[in-house]
Amino acid sequence: MMRLATVLTPVSEENLQLAAQCGVDDLVIRYPGNQPGAIAQWVQRAKVHGLEVGVVEGYLPIERLKLGIDDGSELRAMKDLLRSMSDNSVGLLCYNFMAGTDWARTRLDAPERGGAKVTAFYLKDVEASVMLGARPSDEQHEQIARSQTPQKLWEHLERMLDQLLPIAESCGVTMAMHPDDPPLASLLEKPRIMHNVECFDRLLQRYDSPSNAICFCQGTFATMGCDIPSTIHRFGSRIGYVHFRDVRGTPEAFEETFHDNGPTDMVAAMRALREVGFEGPMRPDHVPQMVGEEDGEPGYTMLGRLFAYGYMRGLMQATEASR
Numbered sequence: 001m002m003r004l005a006t007v008l009t010p011v012s013e014e015n016l017q018l019a020a021q022c023g024v025d026d027l028v029i030r031y032p033g034n035q036p037g038a039i040a041q042w043v044q045r046a047k048v049h050g051l052e053v054g055v056v057e058g059y060l061p062i063e064r065l066k067l068g069i070d071d072g073s074e075l076r077a078m079k080d081l082l083r084s085m086s087d088n089s090v091g092l093l094c095y096n097f098m099a100g101t102d103w104a105r106t107r108l109d110a111p112e113r114g115g116a117k118v119t120a121f122y123l124k125d126v127e128a129s130v131m132l133g134a135r136p137s138d139e140q141h142e143q144i145a146r147s148q149t150p151q152k153l154w155e156h157l158e159r160m161l162d163q164l165l166p167i168a169e170s171c172g173v174t175m176a177m178h179p180d181d182p183p184l185a186s187l188l189e190k191p192r193i194m195h196n197v198e199c200f201d202r203l204l205q206r207y208d209s210p211s212n213a214i215c216f217c218q219g220t221f222a223t224m225g226c227d228i229p230s231t232i233h234r235f236g237s238r239i240g241y242v243h244f245r246d247v248r249g250t251p252e253a254f255e256e257t258f259h260d261n262g263p264t265d266m267v268a269a270m271r272a273l274r275e276v277g278f279e280g281p282m283r284p285d286h287v288p289q290m291v292g293e294e295d296g297e298p299g300y301t302m303l304g305r306l307f308a309y310g311y312m313r314g315l316m317q318a319t320e321a322s323r
Helices: 013-021 038-048 063-067 073-087 123-128 139-146 150-171 197-206 218-223 228-238 266-275 302-321
Strands: 003-006 026-029 052-057 092-096 107-111 117-122 174-178 212-217 239-244 247-250 253-256 281-284
Touching (some): 003 052, 003 302, 013 302, 026 038, 026 281, 038 052, 038 073, 063 073, 063 150, 117 123, 150 174, 150 197, 212 218, 218 228, 228 266
Parallel strands (some): 003 026, 003 281, 026 052, 052 092, 174 212
Antiparallel strands (some): 107 117, 117 253, 247 253
16 A cells, blocks of 8 residues: 655654644654664654654765765665664665766746745756765865766675675565655765666666666656656556655756656556556655745645645555555
């Protein structure tokens, strides 16, 4: 059964209650650090509101691993994280391999329906891009990131997965790779290796493991120019996690949209997920900022997320009934 999941910013008691009232099943938490009991505390906090912690995503200790310069501390932290997730019945870890960067936008207030504000990316303005996730800020790391090649990055990725996937398998945890956002072969002179469908084919073929899966970020694959339903069928059971969103444009120039106001046939997308037997967590992503939320985090404010919950639950129920 599909599970409606969400990140919350901030993770306040009010937002937890709102999520529960809207029918959310799973809370997605950021990496809580390596303090003993950190995940258990989140599990208990979510449980109070009838939610489960289903996913750990974001701010992971892998930035040096991506660059091939880890002294062993990040690898240990990741192994500890997988074991802690298993101990607390948290089954999915979402990560990316954007070395030296993270998801980037050049505008945070592009206009959408009714004057709502969305994030956008224009390659022509890339020097003014805003990195909206965790990334190394040390100048030495910046230089190392620029010195990478796609082949080197694949070697770093394989070295990391060779160590982590056996533990993930033994712990019953799925590691889901998120695509590069925007899906460009390089950004700010730093190469990227997860920017098209063929990159994901390579990853899946290299590791035929139940713990090696895709985070199907629908907006990013749409930005690649993919037909979303057919791409869902292409990856099939290897999709472990879904970011449900839409965009209008190309990798060089695009804007986010309301979930019901973009070019993708979202009904067909949800139906395709049903057809391939997807039963994992799915969360809304990068929602519009609505009136009264001007001080919120771009893409992660609450009112747009409430709209998305209802829209997604409607599609889930409609496609379930039509199977």
